[in-house]
Amino acid sequence: MDRRTLLRGGLLTGAAVALPGAASASALVRPRPGLTHGVQSGEATAHGAVVWARADRPARMLVEVSRRPDFRNARHVRGPVLTPRTDLTGRAFLRGLPSGEELHYRVRLADLDRGLLSAPAAGRLRTAPRTARDVSFVWSGDLAGQGWGINPDIGGYRIFSAMNDLDPDFFLCSGDLVYSDGPLDETVKLPDGRTWRNIVTPEKSNVAQTLAEYRGQFRYNLQDRNFQAFNARTPMLYQWDDHEVLNNWYPGEILDLPQYTEKRVDVLAERARQAMFEYTPTAAPRSGRIYRKISYGPLLDVFMLDMRTYKDPNGPNNSPTSESGLLGRTQSAWLEHELRRSKATWKVIANDLPLGLVVPDGTAQEAAAQGDPGAPLGREREIAEILSYAKHHRVRNMVWLTADVHYTAAHYYDPSKASFKDFDPFWEFVSGPLNAGAFGPNPLDATFGPQLKFHQAPPHANTSPAEGSQFFGQVQIDAESRTLTVRLRDQDGTVLYTKALTPATP
Numbered sequence: 001m002d003r004r005t006l007l008r009g010g011l012l013t014g015a016a017v018a019l020p021g022a023a024s025a026s027a028l029v030r031p032r033p034g035l036t037h038g039v040q041s042g043e044a045t046a047h048g049a050v051v052w053a054r055a056d057r058p059a060r061m062l063v064e065v066s067r068r069p070d071f072r073n074a075r076h077v078r079g080p081v082l083t084p085r086t087d088l089t090g091r092a093f094l095r096g097l098p099s100g101e102e103l104h105y106r107v108r109l110a111d112l113d114r115g116l117l118s119a120p121a122a123g124r125l126r127t128a129p130r131t132a133r134d135v136s137f138v139w140s141g142d143l144a145g146q147g148w149g150i151n152p153d154i155g156g157y158r159i160f161s162a163m164n165d166l167d168p169d170f171f172l173c174s175g176d177l178v179y180s181d182g183p184l185d186e187t188v189k190l191p192d193g194r195t196w197r198n199i200v201t202p203e204k205s206n207v208a209q210t211l212a213e214y215r216g217q218f219r220y221n222l223q224d225r226n227f228q229a230f231n232a233r234t235p236m237l238y239q240w241d242d243h244e245v246l247n248n249w250y251p252g253e254i255l256d257l258p259q260y261t262e263k264r265v266d267v268l269a270e271r272a273r274q275a276m277f278e279y280t281p282t283a284a285p286r287s288g289r290i291y292r293k294i295s296y297g298p299l300l301d302v303f304m305l306d307m308r309t310y311k312d313p314n315g316p317n318n319s320p321t322s323e324s325g326l327l328g329r330t331q332s333a334w335l336e337h338e339l340r341r342s343k344a345t346w347k348v349i350a351n352d353l354p355l356g357l358v359v360p361d362g363t364a365q366e367a368a369a370q371g372d373p374g375a376p377l378g379r380e381r382e383i384a385e386i387l388s389y390a391k392h393h394r395v396r397n398m399v400w401l402t403a404d405v406h407y408t409a410a411h412y413y414d415p416s417k418a419s420f421k422d423f424d425p426f427w428e429f430v431s432g433p434l435n436a437g438a439f440g441p442n443p444l445d446a447t448f449g450p451q452l453k454f455h456q457a458p459p460h461a462n463t464s465p466a467e468g469s470q471f472f473g474q475v476q477i478d479a480e481s482r483t484l485t486v487r488l489r490d491q492d493g494t495v496l497y498t499k500a501l502t503p504a505t506p
Helices: 001-011 022-028 161-167 213-222 227-235 265-280 328-341 380-392
Strands: 040-042 048-054 059-066 075-082 090-094 102-111 122-128 133-142 170-173 187-189 195-197 234-238 292-295 301-305 345-350 398-402 408-413 426-432 452-455 469-478 486-492 495-501
Touching: 040 122, 040 227, 040 234, 048 075, 048 102, 059 090, 122 227, 133 161, 133 213, 161 227, 213 265, 213 469, 301 328, 328 380, 398 469, 398 495, 408 486, 408 495, 426 486, 426 495, 452 486
Parallel strands: 133 170, 170 234, 301 345, 345 398, 398 426
Antiparallel strands: 040 048, 048 090, 059 075, 059 102, 075 090, 102 122, 133 469, 187 195, 292 301, 408 426, 408 452, 469 486, 486 495
16 A cells, blocks of 8 residues: 555554655644633623633634524634733633623634634523523632642532533632642542542642743643533633632732742732633733623622732731721722612622631731721721721622632621621622632621621531532522522532522612
8 A cells, every 4th residue: 555545545644654755744634723621701791701712732713603502603703813922822702792692602723824623612601681680600719729639539520510500690700710829649548548539730739830830720620521511601700819829828928938939929929810811711901900890780790809919918907097908999999989880789799708707827817807806907997998888878789709718608797786887787608619628617707797697617627529518609680579599509519508688679
């Protein structure tokens, strides 16, 4: 059989290196480009969305969008060229989409030299409605923390399968989507004698310091098939917390940790921020600002906060004169302004640090509360200002959603039981982790009168996902009654607690 016959029969692909003229034959059968980590969508508004993909080589990203799963009469969107400058990731911005509809999208890659197209990867998203319609979303945070990564023996990150079964309109990620400071070992002994087995990559074998290592943190989680399947069906709203960089960090911090050769946290944070925007379907402005408002029809506005970029140093957190400490003055003013002008029935505030739970950082304090039940001090003063502003400007129906503390809880903030009373009652719900060590419960600080209505915490510190105690929350808003119902669920989707909230009148 001569070489021409081999080419005609399509048998040369695997054997070209052994034949005369192998270089030219290899060019003829050059493989097509490929998508490496599935597809994601995010920031699904009433008029647009972001679609994300990563290539295995430089290639042009091409997107089709259609109302139909067979992509008949699809609209074609020419996306960016994916290059090593962004680690071969890219985002296509879909504009002019119809509101309140389920849309199907399909991503292909075009080779830059020969125009060869990759196999497609399909996804689905729902755009926000302009009229009152039922809304459903899920939230949680903390993935691959405390040494618990992707374990194939238990099906990987199976909590995403449970969330997928609920078919939510979007996923509110409450931060710590990666643990850049959490190296993984291949095996870990569990308290009951079993062995936990991690998939481990080079980037997950050490703490992240370089841009390449921070990128590798995101790539690691995107290997999981449950996460990929969930991403393909559910748009994400993403905020960051501390572990995208390292535990409990704040701007200006200088590390005294032997595992870090780069001691300047500001340098690490810039690298982590770049990797974060490269690997999440986030419509980041040129300023790199993370806090933003996403309107989801007349029933819901979501306020995504950034309690990390403008944070003051962790300390006793007891200043009687502090005016900002978590959000900064500019973000606080933005939040007050946007809350006041919001016409949505429900104002969901995504706070990556809880309001009333004491979260220590050694002998210092990490969150707003510090355990002093008296008048607001330190970062509590900033929260008090926002709550008071909302009351005096008749901002109704605020619900705060968070993760961070690695257990699940429901807190009712009651001014009649608070030291600081100048606010309207509100609820804060806590749920997490997605796949990380479980901890808690944390003590409550009485300054804003939080009342514990429910919590479920693990039997011991750093409980593994194999032992349970992994949680997410679900929010549903009924269009007819405008009732907002929160359900706290475990990693299999079992409902642990339900609270239905009736909207107050303006």
